[in-house]
Amino acid sequence: MAFPAIAAILVGGASLKKANIWHVIIGVVLYQAILTIAPVVSAQLIDDGSSLSEIARVIICNGVILYALTKIDGRKI
Structure with missing residues (x-):
């Protein structure tokens, strides 16, 4: 089940082209x-x-x- 993992990374602020360990840590906590x-x-x-x-x-x-999916490319809506 990859849905929670991907959701956590997106909530952490990762974009489609950039994701680092801090996005993962922040996303998992949030x-x-x-x-x-x-x-x-x-x-x-x-x-x-x-x-x-x-x-x-x-x-x-x-x-x-x-909401995190709407921010997937890192721009403001």
Whole structure:
């Protein structure tokens, strides 16, 4: 499953033509922080006892990845 690895590198600031070890380190820290903090935040925001908070966590994580993909060539949108 290469999706989390690629997502972490993109979140770290890598572009299509340039990626270094700092992008990987920063990306892994940020991506793991998102995966760790998102369930707590979504459970606090959506407190209904159902699996809706898990769905919100997936939406948050995928939204961050989608944002990183829009920055794939390193330019501002």
